[in-house]
Amino acid sequence: MTMTVNKTKHDHIILCTIDELVPADHMVRKLEASIDWCFIYPLVENLYSRFGRASIDPVVLFKMIFINIIFGINSMRRTCREIEVNLAYRWFLGLSIKEKVPNYSTWSQNYIRRYSNSEVFEQIFVKILSEAMNCGFVDLDTVFGDSTHQKANANKNKYT
Template sequence: MMSKNNTNGRNQFAMLTIDDLVPQDHLVRKIDAALDFEFIYPIVEATYSDLGRPSIDPVILIKLVFIQYLFGIRSMRQTIKEVDTNVAYRWFLGYSFEEKIPHFSTFGKNYVRRFRETTVFEDIFAYILEQAVKAGFVTEDNLYLDSTHIKANANKHKFTKE
């Protein structure tokens, strides 16, 4: 006898936290336990002003890039879509279900306006790498380089001659 799936579970109300929904062995939990991102604040402090509207937390901006590269997401636009729907990514960023994820252009604007002429990213990457080595995420046993060619997400027929 054929049965039909009941979709009423979509509207189910349950008392859960985001913490309950992220598996204990998920990579973002391991990273969160091993790496302390608080070091970012003093590094970027000089690039922020006391005037104007409140900004996006700089740790969130760096964690977005971290998620993008760690999980192989190809663009910031796609990263934001993934964070919007992935509970583990929201947990890693400290966002609730109700909180709106920053627009994908927020990172680009911050990079151009604040970080482009600085060594902020190099400093942050070096420190994260140092913490990752200490935590045992990175070893010097083997080094692999990926030279795979990735097809560009572009239209080769769109080019116009000037």
Template sequence: MLSKREEERRNQLEVVALDELVPEDHLVRKIDQAIDFDFVYDLVKDHYSSNNGRPSVDPVVLIKMVLIQYLFGIRSMRQSIKEIETNVAYRWFIGYGFSEKIPHFSTLGKHYVVS
């Protein structure tokens, strides 16, 4: 019997936790369980002002974004951002929800400069 979906469900609102959508065996879950990224804050704290300037992008997020690019063989930072914008597991890994704007690719490029 041929079935046809009568209702368009693309715009349907649902309450779902991002965590529920990432498979338990996904590589980003394994990395998240194995590595405590808090050490990054100690490494970069001297490069950030505590009372001056604009709020920064979390340095752990920047590290995780580059890690995603490397681990999943994404060739450019622009493409990495596109992948992170649409991949639920990547968003979960960097700690961004569905509606949060992913940092611009140029933000990552500025941090590659060695001083």
């Protein structure tokens, strides 16, 4: 029996689109098909100037939050790194392979400077939650609660 040695080359040219490489049943495809993200533009229009350098597309910024939350990535920096290498995430954001992913610092500063004093987050959350419920993505039969801020009362005789 002979041993096989993998001599993989990393300089292959692939002639296909990102669309062909993202599986049909991937979660990003379900999100894209279920939510019309264009509703974000009129909500944030007054927060952007018509002058100066071009901004990052606000839909891209909000979709990056979705990637962060839905796929359980616990930091903005790591989310940006994952988007750099994950074709499904790039497809979802509408970024080509050659386009740069927004820097985590730019991403966070947009929220701090542009959105912190507005009701944009709540409006977008309510809209997406209602669409998710209409599509059957939200299960209302099970409710989870976080009681980390409640004091436990294990002593049954304390108030007798």
